[in-house]
Amino acid sequence: MRLIVIGGDAAGMSAASQARKRRGPGELEILAFERGDFTSYSACGIPYWVGGMVDGPDSLIARDPAAFQQSGIDVRTGHEVTGIDLAARRVAVRTAEREFTEGFDELVYAAGAVPTRPPWAAGPVAGVFGVQTLGDGAAVQEWLSSVRVRSAVVIGAGYIGVEMAEALIWRDLKVTLVEQSPQPMSTVDPDMGALVAKSIENLGIELRTGVTVKALETEKDQIRAVVTDAGTIPADVVILGLGVRPNTALAEAAGIPLGVTGGLATDLRQRVTGPKGTVEGVWAAGDCTQVLNRVSGRQVHVPLGTHANKQGRVAGINLGGGYATFPGIVGTGITKICDLEVARTGLSSKEADAAGFRYVTATVESTNRAGYMPGAVPMTVKVIAEKDSGLLLGAQIVGRAEAAKRIDAFAVAVWNRMTVTEMTALDLGYAPPYAPVWDPVLIAARKADEAL
Amino acid sequence: MRLIVIGGDAAGMSAASQARKRRGPGELEILAFERGDFTSYSACGIPYWVGGMVDGPDSLIARDPAAFQQSGIDVRTGHEVTGIDLAARRVAVRTAEREFTEGFDELVYAAGAVPTRPPWAAGPVAGVFGVQTLGDGAAVQEWLSSVRVRSAVVIGAGYIGVEMAEALIWRDLKVTLVEQSPQPMSTVDPDMGALVAKSIENLGIELRTGVTVKALETEKDQIRAVVTDAGTIPADVVILGLGVRPNTALAEAAGIPLGVTGGLATDLRQRVTGPKGTVEGVWAAGDCTQVLNRVSGRQVHVPLGTHANKQGRVAGINLGGGYATFPGIVGTGITKICDLEVARTGLSSKEADAAGFRYVTATVESTNRAGYMPGAVPMTVKVIAEKDSGLLLGAQIVGRAEAAKRIDAFAVAVWNRMTVTEMTALDLGYAPPYAPVWDPVLIAARKADEAL
Incomplete structure (x- = not known):
């Protein structure tokens, strides 16, 4: 049996690796085509490379083609897939030198995104x-x-x-x-x-x-x-x-249906689905797909390496005969601008409006550490909760240190559909070097609880 | 109506403050007795004061007696309560100069803990x-x-x-x-x-x-x-x-029943309870009480400022005519030793054994940031999950930076009874300065999932 993977970055190569882990080369041949020169790299690291904080490009590559070859994954860079023939079960491939076709039994479509x-x-x-x-x-x-x-x-x-x-x-x-x-x-x-x-x-x-x-x-x-x-x-x-949009040109040309966002739609196991059901033997993962936002219940396009890795892993486990699902996202995103940390999860006010929620917001100022500790700096936390039910809809954090990753507590709370009232009791880590006795996350939950 | 509070630290003064917020001085008189010289201070900050990182003791005091007096809470330091007469509804009080009694309608017992x-x-x-x-x-x-x-x-x-x-x-x-x-x-x-x-x-x-x-x-x-x-x-x-044990001497002498751990037992609203039901008009909060560990289902004694504050707040809201509950803890604790950060939540292996769980463990080595970023240092994460069900029972983290507060993601997951399988899909914050594309929390969950 042969698996062909289109795209050699996070999603595609995660899928290939997981499939290989579960099925040996005798059972499954894996062929991956990447039109660029690199595999499994961190595009998110490019700004730090350009800024001179990180050496590149090698350090941004998690795993190069030689490493994949060694583990029995035949990945070919400089190979662009130019067409998919679903009926004949083959793809057309172009390199600088030649064009050819390769047959497949299973196909992972992980072509990523193209810039707007x-x-x-x-x-x-x-x-x-x-x-x-x-x-x-x-x-x-x-x-x-x-x-x-x-x-x-x-x-x-x-x-x-x-x-x-x-x-x-x-x-x-x-x-x-x-x-x-x-x-x-x-x-x-x-x-x-x-x-x-x-x-x-x-x-x-x-x-x-x-x-x-x-x-x-x-x-x-x-x-x-x-x-x-x-x-x-x-x-x-x-x-x-x-910004970017899903790179679906090849899929469209092959008659593979797209989802409402313009990205490929998949089921929970990353099999491509359309109005007529699953597209036989075709999987998709990463920036070319749409994902479920678990808070709004809507399909969205959120191109992020972390989702791509997870989706690719899920596709690969299933391709390898295992069982795994990708149950969606809650919209977590973090970044820094110099020493300012910015984070969000769930829905923003605008997104909550668009989803039809009625909500209250609460914003608090606190500090990353106990106020008396050296290095204590301000942090602003905003919480959005559904009116009446108190359901946590989203949270945003801006701070100068130890701020961004505090969004994870909110992300797990959103995931589990907690109310802000229940959140006020959460047993979060407390020690003076790491948090005030009421963590900013809890203070924000308290204020949202009071606002209800 | 008069409320007497025994103990002027986190639990007692949180209760007093919340009660005052909801009932004016005309409706509720609040009298708090503290045998020491300070109110509402951070005992957790003492090591940093002794170490010379923090000026003390003033900076460790969240709110001093004068501030409480201003907000209508009559707090008296240097006043030791020496007896409680439940039938007569009064307490005996001793100062350096005199002894006297004061009557109460409601009593908050927040006497803290005494060193072993x-x-x-x-x-x-x-x-x-x-x-x-x-x-x-x-x-x-x-x-x-x-x-x-x-x-x-x-x-x-x-x-x-x-x-x-x-x-x-x-x-x-x-x-x-x-x-x-x-x-x-x-x-x-x-x-x-x-x-x-x-x-x-x-x-x-x-x-x-x-x-x-x-x-x-x-x-x-x-x-x-x-x-x-x-x-x-x-x-x-x-x-x-x-270590410390609950300071219950006064309660015992007054015939107030103790819980199985030797701490005062309360209901969800922090009313003292015993085998014969609620003790009328007596509330307890903080280090003198026992709390429910939500994972083991057992009552435990966990003297921590963060629990004391929450319990006091809950008691005060209820005393003030509101409604709030303290639903227990999940055993989160963090600290640092120089640049080593140590964190835990849920149950340790020993505690899981004692509770009767059968479980698997998984330990992973990862980094706080993307490996290629400056400041990336190692982190060890251990996960304990129930056999068969995959229920997350506990987690422990040891690392050199940005490690301890990662326990919060686990703490919220434990709180919500997530399985490690479900955790592998969690949408945690990712950006190279803050996490590898698979956060150490997720890698540990994956490894535990594989160990099941």
């Missing part, structure tokens, strides 16, 4: 980069070291945009961060976004919110400036942090 | 100290600054003993830590205790486990050495970290 590109960013321009792949990271690095770069513009102030803006500050550039919406990090509420905005500005980044990019200005095919509805910003390098 | 003292530590010896109260902390400070102290012996290697041993190292003393059981921190499993032992020794503390203290050697009523079954250890100062 507005019309003004449609064509390639020297000095304009996305940051999706290690190749992108290498290209940015080369540009920064070979061209005389003074001014950088980062377009889009989501996770990657904010992280790249910080990275470029570390490279001693003048950085402008342009965002169409009124706040950076629109995954958190406006009041929390305002704290993020202040921190971005304190870092020396020029933050321009509510600004729409209209065009890129070039000179000899090289970037020169970003033209916006609020003026032109000179730029020797432009980073695009405009 | 073996026969050899029965009488007071100059240079031998407990560390239960701020007064104890002040006495240690005075001794260290007024007497020529070179060698310190800390007896008992639980939380407070370990923390005090570290504090005394910061004071440039030669420190020996003596523990009767074979490992320090017997609240964690032996394999995790071994990691703690190594860290204690690396700190320059001489750790002597499996050693029983037989006597204190004095000269002119002043400490000179600690005599053990394995030799005599010179000591210019001795710290007793031998």
